[in-house]
Amino acid sequence: MAVLFIVTFATMFMVDLGPGDPASVLLGDAITPQLIKQVHHDLGLDKPLIERYGSWVAHAATLDFGKSYRTKQPVWSSIRQRLPVTLELALLAQLLALLVAIPVALWTAYRADGRLDRLWSVGSSLAISSPAFVLGLVLAYFLGVRARWFPVTGWTPFGQSPLDNLRGAFLPALTLAVGEIAVYSRLLRADIIATLQEDYVLAARSRGLSDLYVLVRHALRPSSFSLLTLAGLSLGRLIGGAVVVESLFALPGVGQLLIISINTKDVLTVQGIVVFVALAYVVINATIDVGYAWLDPRVRGVYAR
């Protein structure tokens, strides 16, 4: 709660400090000092920062996050409008990342220091160190422009055409996933290698079980705890909007909204997004705890019986 206050106040303070004026954005060319004053009064911007913050908190407590200076739309509904895009992107990226990272981690742990493991170690360092805007452009160029497999920009709502929707979401999701794949696979690999030295893995092997069975049915689960934590954190980050990727692929998501709002000094929308992200983290952390219980019966034991 205290964190929420600090974060929202800091957001308002910083956006306020920055250059620019929402009034000038709203008024466009027809700008006069008189009109600016009028707009400031209408939006309550003539009051001191502290007072504005106080009134925002009072309204936020009743789940009223105010209206955007720019669009006059309630902040909450404009976030909700863009949420499906961001949410789908985030989940799709996570899914892709896990789908690739888990098998790769299993193999590179099983054949540690093998040829593929070394190759992957180089490849993943490369992936981690390449920024999203470079990676996104490269992927868009080869898979979108050259191969024409996926559209480079734009968004089709899922309800309209599920196939087009997934095709459109693929490139941005892949861009987001590449970095995650690299991190997840390295992390999980290290944990699996440690698990493979455990007595219970040796015991399972001494019972004649196949290597694949031991890896998947004995070693994977107790090795996934840190992966779960990391995946949860990164999902939280992505729900706040993948700013760079959404801008790059022109997707109408929360990240794009955030960028526009910051540029137009639309403080209330920025505030709304900040609160939303904070809440999303809380929900995700609770989900991670449930995930731990699912992974590890020793955690569960407290509730059972």
Add this chain to the structure above:
Amino acid sequence: MSPLLQLRGVSTWFETPAGAVRAVDDVDLTLVAGRSLGLVGESGSGKSVLSRTIMRLLPPNAKVSGEVIFEGRNLLSLPRREARRLWGAEISMVFQDPMTSLNPVVRVGRQLTESMRLHLDITRREAQRQAQDLLAQLGIPEPGRRMRGYPHELSGGMRQRVSIAAALACSPQILIADEPTTALDVTIQRQILDLLGRLRADRGMAMMLITHDLGVVAGRTDDLAVMYGGRIVESGPTKVLFRTPRHPYTAALLASLPRIGARKHARLETIPGLPPTVIDPRGCCFAPRCQYATTECQQEEPMLGEPDESGQRFACFHPIDAVTSVTAGAGGEQ
């Protein structure tokens, strides 16, 4: 007296930056069908590495030479796919610490039945029935409920019973028990050892019981092999070794046992010094700690001799002769 498992010249060493560490050095050992063999040695003598060599559970930096013959096949050179058909089905292993040898996130039932379904080709239901019977046989109350539970819900003694059940699930001919009671409370140790002895007798199974505790093998194993610095220094029938140890190390081990009837508050005998470092050994590895050692012992390595009429073998240039050894090893078992 047909040999069931035969180790011939088995050596295991680890490639380390400091050089090759020889953990097991040219070991010959025979496990006879239906009999029990105790493998005794202090920490670092290579007995656990030997058991893991037999089961091929060594880490990748380990190198192995020699042969482990089971039913005419060398377990060390068999393709993994074929070796896997024997592990669990014909040869299995019980580990030292039941807290770590059961998978904490896998139900007890699956850990028991997975090898049955693999080796015995039976239905899930049948495997579950057999596993439940086995748990009951091993003295685990409410076996049905235990099967559905996880290892952390069990006490240490119960867990070790479950790991024994998992090892015995497919009725193997050979059980290798690597310090099966070291991690348990003293009161539980005896129960588990008696249980292992009973199961072995009932099933006519051969067992290799690895321990650092001579008290564990006394009266429980038919044969005994004493390991030191990765080598077998003395072997033979347990009774004979307890009565007339020929190798000074065996005698010293026996002398360090606490015994009933000794003077109150008498100090336990200890063996001075530490086990040898196993990098590039030369001569008899026990020589630095041996009161009988001569220059010969430091220069040359004594080989394990041929068995005498009682089946005893030893690797020593200056064995304790049968007469003096009666006092040196007095009070062991009898």
